[in-house]
Amino acid sequence: MSSVREAAFELFRAHGMTTIFGNPGSTELPMLSEFPEDFRYILGLQELAVVGMADGYAQATGRPTHVNLHTAPGVGNAVGGLYNAQANKSPLLVTAGQQVRPQVAIEANLTNRDAILGPQPYVKWAHEPLRPAEVPAVLARAIHHASMPPRGPVFVSVPMDDWNAEADEDGTQNASRRVVMARAAPDPTALSQLAAELEGARNPVFVAGPDIDASGGWDAAVALAEKQRLPVWASPATGGSRLGFPEGHPQFVGILPPAIGALSETLKGHDLVLVIGSSVFPYYPYIPGPLLPAGASLIAITSDPGEAARAPMGDAILGDVGLALQQLVELVAASDRTPPEPRPAPGDPPTAEPMSGSEAMAALADAWPEDGIAVVETPSSTLALRNRLRLSRPGSYYFSASGGLGFGISAAVGVQLAEGSRPVVCVVGEGSAQYGITALWTAVAYRLPVTFLVLRNDEYMILKWFSMLEQVSEVPGLELPGLDTGAIARAYGMEARDANSRDELTEALREAVAAQDGPRLVQARVASGMWME
Numbered sequence: 001m002s003s004v005r006e007a008a009f010e011l012f013r014a015h016g017m018t019t020i021f022g023n024p025g026s027t028e029l030p031m032l033s034e035f036p037e038d039f040r041y042i043l044g045l046q047e048l049a050v051v052g053m054a055d056g057y058a059q060a061t062g063r064p065t066h067v068n069l070h071t072a073p074g075v076g077n078a079v080g081g082l083y084n085a086q087a088n089k090s091p092l093l094v095t096a097g098q099q100v101r102p103q104v105a106i107e108a109n110l111t112n113r114d115a116i117l118g119p120q121p122y123v124k125w126a127h128e129p130l131r132p133a134e135v136p137a138v139l140a141r142a143i144h145h146a147s148m149p150p151r152g153p154v155f156v157s158v159p160m161d162d163w164n165a166e167a168d169e170d171g172t173q174n175a176s177r178r179v180v181m182a183r184a185a186p187d188p189t190a191l192s193q194l195a196a197e198l199e200g201a202r203n204p205v206f207v208a209g210p211d212i213d214a215s216g217g218w219d220a221a222v223a224l225a226e227k228q229r230l231p232v233w234a235s236p237a238t239g240g241s242r243l244g245f246p247e248g249h250p251q252f253v254g255i256l257p258p259a260i261g262a263l264s265e266t267l268k269g270h271d272l273v274l275v276i277g278s279s280v281f282p283y284y285p286y287i288p289g290p291l292l293p294a295g296a297s298l299i300a301i302t303s304d305p306g307e308a309a310r311a312p313m314g315d316a317i318l319g320d321v322g323l324a325l326q327q328l329v330e331l332v333a334a335s336d337r338t339p340p341e342p343r344p345a346p347g348d349p350p351t352a353e354p355m356s357g358s359e360a361m362a363a364l365a366d367a368w369p370e371d372g373i374a375v376v377e378t379p380s381s382t383l384a385l386r387n388r389l390r391l392s393r394p395g396s397y398y399f400s401a402s403g404g405l406g407f408g409i410s411a412a413v414g415v416q417l418a419e420g421s422r423p424v425v426c427v428v429g430e431g432s433a434q435y436g437i438t439a440l441w442t443a444v445a446y447r448l449p450v451t452f453l454v455l456r457n458d459e460y461m462i463l464k465w466f467s468m469l470e471q472v473s474e475v476p477g478l479e480l481p482g483l484d485t486g487a488i489a490r491a492y493g494m495e496a497r498d499a500n501s502r503d504e505l506t507e508a509l510r511e512a513v514a515a516q517d518g519p520r521l522v523q524a525r526v527a528s529g530m531w532m533e
């Protein structure tokens with residue numbers, strides 16, 4: 001006979017979930033008691049950061065990842081992170097403590113009243129077991145839910161007295177043993193039809209989305225584009241949690257704009273739009289217009305039934321994106337279409353004082369390490385970063401697809417934990433940095449060699465840009481004077497320095513990337529502006 005705790009840890013072990021991200025409270029201590037030596041607990045100081053770290057880790061490993069939160073207030077703090085993880089399709093098992101069962105009805109202190117309602121909209125499944133003995137089986141079900149497409153967070157509330165209870169024997173054994181193969185191949189007839197349409201199209205275009213990287217379809221995406229000589233756009237950066245195609249490839253033509261009108265205008269002249277591994281589309285802001293250029297049809301391949309159902313136009317084929325790409329490459333013949341003209345390399349941006357975001361990104365490109373990974377939350381410089389880094393290896397870019405801030409610094413910690421041998425560089429605006437700022441401490445505590453580049457423009461630039469777009473004026477709360485993120489980093493025990501010219505920044509970034517004994521932060525002053533190039 002095993003206790004619920006023993007059975008649960010056996011289950012986590014069976015799923016390779018031996019890294020737990022958490023912030024503990026009294027209601028979680030019984031779970032953490034006699035913590036097994038083959039597990040590691042990564043402490044985050046606030047729950048939004050805890051979930052962000054686990055989000056980065058889950059995406060970079062491709063494996064379900066356990067987050068342990070403190071009853072209602074911990075879950076409340078985490079909700080913004082769950083919203084992000086859902087958009088990023090991150091498979092998270094989120095557990096939270098609960099009062100002991102005999103005190104729930106009387107709502108003793110820290111009771112998580114209606115525990116499953118809080119996170120409900122942002123998780124695929126939320127549950128509080130009816131009997132202590134079934135906790136391991138419920139956790140197993142939750143892990144399977146999180147791991148199936150669309151992957152995403154799930155939530156289980158566990159009363160604190162359950163951990164020492166006896167577990168159901170059958171349920172426990174089954175829970176640890178069951179394997180669910182979740183990659184479903186698309187309908188072969190639909191794929192053959194698509195192959196024929198692609199071959200017959202006059203001027204088809206490929207729009208590559210984040211699920212290509214997540215599903216291991218990177219090489220097949222390149223092979224398809226090359227065989228059919230397709231120009232390739234990235235789906236809009238707003239929903240681009242990962243890259244779907246090497247951005248330095250000669251057939252990569254750019255990133256689609258996120259507004260309806262501009263997006264269809266960009267695709268003008270194409271008769272077939274093939275969207276793979278993206279929603280159709282992560283639009284924002286609202287600029288109405290035709291959904292597609294005249295004469296164009298659209299077919300999307302997605303593993304997410306929700307994405308297929310809600311697309312405002314086009315047809316969809318449901319199935320694993322990696323498998324679909326591999327099969328499609330086999331089905332299509334080589335084309336003799338003329339491939340697109342390669343994009344020119346980005347030129348040197350003009351020198352200014354303070355430097356522009358483009359100059360800062362040019363410095364980043366100069367210092368960019370071989371095999372580097374960018375974790376990005378820098379609203380006014382995201383496009384400049386994409387254009388100047390032109391990242392071209394899988395698993396090299398992470399961004400929050402939902403737009404909720406607090407992802408960048410936290411996710412960088414999780415990605416570095418997952419990718420020990422690759423240099424992780426987190427590029428973050430000084431406003432965005434504050435939401436996940438406590439994760440700097442975790443990076444120091446676990447000696448993770450992340451490089452943090454903070455772009456300091458003393459404002460919420462992107463909101464000023466939105467103010468113009470929304471035609472509103474005299475909005476308060478968009479200035480950030482005197483926010484010195486380097487000083488904050490030092491208080492968390494991190495070495496930090498300022499760099500105020502392109503050369504200084506290149507040098508500071510090179511030094512930070514080379515440092516292997518722990519994280520470094522570089523703060524760069526940048527001018528006000530939206531930096532697209």
Ligand SMILES: Cc1ncc(C[n+]2csc(CCOP(=O)(O)OP(=O)(O)O)c2C)c(N)n1
Nearest residue numbers: 379380403404405429430431432460461462
């Ligand atoms: C949790 C959360 N709160 C608020 C916002 C709204 N918001 C979007 S961008 C932004 C400002 C970002 O500022 P900064 O990181 O300095 O980047 P900049 O726009 O100056 O490049 C804010 C507050 C959000 N997206 N998420």
